[in-house]
Amino acid sequence: MRIIVVANASEGGKAAAQIFSQELQNGAKVFGLATGSTPLSTYQELCNSNMDFSDCTSINLDEYVGISASNPQSYAYFMHQNLFAAKPFAHSFIPNGMAKDIEEEISRYNHLIDENNVDLQILGIGQNGHIGFNEPGTSFDSLTHKVALTESTINANSRFFSDINDVPKEALTMGLKSICKAKHILLIAYGKNKADAIDKMINGPVSEELPASILRNHSNVTVIVDEEAASGLKTVR
Numbered sequence: 001m002r003i004i005v006v007a008n009a010s011e012g013g014k015a016a017a018q019i020f021s022q023e024l025q026n027g028a029k030v031f032g033l034a035t036g037s038t039p040l041s042t043y044q045e046l047c048n049s050n051m052d053f054s055d056c057t058s059i060n061l062d063e064y065v066g067i068s069a070s071n072p073q074s075y076a077y078f079m080h081q082n083l084f085a086a087k088p089f090a091h092s093f094i095p096n097g098m099a100k101d102i103e104e105e106i107s108r109y110n111h112l113i114d115e116n117n118v119d120l121q122i123l124g125i126g127q128n129g130h131i132g133f134n135e136p137g138t139s140f141d142s143l144t145h146k147v148a149l150t151e152s153t154i155n156a157n158s159r160f161f162s163d164i165n166d167v168p169k170e171a172l173t174m175g176l177k178s179i180c181k182a183k184h185i186l187l188i189a190y191g192k193n194k195a196d197a198i199d200k201m202i203n204g205p206v207s208e209e210l211p212a213s214i215l216r217n218h219s220n221v222t223v224i225v226d227e228e229a230a231s232g233l234k235t236v237r
């Protein structure tokens with residue numbers, strides 16, 4: 001794992017955008033994308049850059065079940081607002097949380113991931129170490145699946161909703177095995193509330209109890225953390 005410590009999210013966005021640029025120059029065509037507040041400064045940098053994704057494909061990690069792409073809380077809406085409106089891709093895929101047949105949607109997504117090898121996958125991390133919506137206890141062999149969100153994730157995500165009761169309780173997410181198929185993984189974390197998860201991911205046991213620890217089995221991972229998220233790393237286990 002390469003660990004890059006930056007002063008703040010704005011510097012992190014610049015460092016991440018540089019990695020996108022290098023990958024593009026090296027011929028990357030498929031980008032795995034994430035939502036949440038963490039990738040925002042990266043997407044801002046991409047939007048302000050002259051990078052061109054018009055012959056590239058994007059595949060998003062996850063989406064809530066039961067809200068449509070036109071709902072401002074959906075991840076599809078988020079991606080449109082924060083990246084795709086300014087930087088369109090030739091093809092952009094996000095799980096359809098409104099699919100009538102969820103099992104069919106899951107196999108469509110798994111097929112898609114098999115057909116398109118992700119060159120660079122961007123990831124945030126939950127305070128409990130989740131990536132995508134793979135909560136603690138998820139099998140390292142998991143492919144795309146439907147999940148019941150944990151209370152801690154529902155609470156963390158409630159800041160984007162006016163009422164906690166509106167936060168969806170289920171989501172579709174790429175699995176941990178699907179995520180690890182990417183050739184290069186870029187995990188980003190900012191803020192003190194991520195310090196414990198980052199410390200456990202890097203220094204703790206590789207365990208399904210801390211989903212992000214699976215990245216220690218991957219040969220090409222870059223981690224961008226700000227000083228607060230890196231603050232737990234002084235403790236060597």
Ligand SMILES: N[C@@H]1[C@@H](O)[C@H](O)[C@@H](COP(=O)(O)O)O[C@@H]1O
Binds near residue numbers: 034038
């Ligand atoms: N499904 C998303 C994750 O992909 C994201 O990494 C996490 C952290 O979000 P934030 O970046 O806002 O801290 O939140 C959600 O659970």
